[in-house]
Amino acid sequence: MATNNGxxxxxxxxxxxxxAERVVTLLQDRLHAANDLHxxxxxxxxxxxxxxxxxxxxxxxPQVEEVRGFADDLAERIATLGGSPQGTxxxxxxNRTWDEYSIGRATTQEHLGALDLVYQGVITSYRDAIKELDxxxxxxxxxxxxxxxxxxxxxxxxxxxxxDKSGALSTAAATSEGDAAPAAG
Numbered sequence: 001m002a003t004n005n006g007x008x009x010x011x012x013x014x015x016x017x018x019x020a021e022r023v024v025t026l027l028q029d030r031l032h033a034a035n036d037l038h039x040x041x042x043x044x045x046x047x048x049x050x051x052x053x054x055x056x057x058x059x060x061x062p063q064v065e066e067v068r069g070f071a072d073d074l075a076e077r078i079a080t081l082g083g084s085p086q087g088t089x090x091x092x093x094x095n096r097t098w099d100e101y102s103i104g105r106a107t108t109q110e111h112l113g114a115l116d117l118v119y120q121g122v123i124t125s126y127r128d129a130i131k132e133l134d135x136x137x138x139x140x141x142x143x144x145x146x147x148x149x150x151x152x153x154x155x156x157x158x159x160x161x162x163x164d165k166s167g168a169l170s171t172a173a174a175t176s177e178g179d180a181a182p183a184a185g
Contacts, residue, residue, distance in 0.1 A: 007021070011082040015081070019137065020081045023133065023136050023137045024082075026132065027078045027140060028074075028086060029095075029097075029125070030144065031071055031075055031087065034070040034147075038064050038067040038071065043101060045061060047103070047104055047106065047111070049106070049108070050107035050108045052108040053108060056111070056112065059157055067151075073147075101177065102178055103181050106181060106185075107185055109162075109170075110185045111181070112161045112162055113171045113177075113182075113183055113184025116169070117180045119154065126148045126151065130145060171183050
């Protein structure tokens with residue numbers, strides 16, 4: 001963050017510095033999440049196997065591209081508010097509040113089960129930030145809402161593969177990727 005003793009040097013008109021600093025923190029957290037998510041999705045794209053390989057392989061790439069675009073938008077919003085976006089691999093690892101994606105080469109169902117949990121975490125953190133932004137910055141909140149809309153659509157694409165005809169999700173009881181992958185398989 002472009003700071004002077006922990007303070008932004010400037011921000012956009014109409015937002016006080018303290019609010020802008022909090023918004024930059026929320027944006028940076030989402031930037032780390034978007035960078036991590038697009039790399040995780042690409043990892044899945046490369047490591048998925050099984051009879052439904054091609055459909056899942058091809059479903060994932062547009063998600064990768066969209067989430068990569070989210071990262072660019074988030075970084076540019078940080079800069080607009082006077083911050084300095086951090087996008088290095090080390091900053092992602094050092095600052096993330098979630099575990100590394102744990103599934104390697106696996107079946108489509110196993111990866112989709114794990115991605116169900118990944119999307120749940122990302123969407124929940126976006127929704128928490130949306131609530132907080134209501135009092136801080138409606139422009140950034142609008143960005144988060146638009147990104148959440150897409151994330152929820154992608155989550156639905158994943159869950160459609162995990163749902164039985166009664167509407168039950170195979171991963172409903174899972175609390176980790178390690179639990180979700182075999183439950184989905």
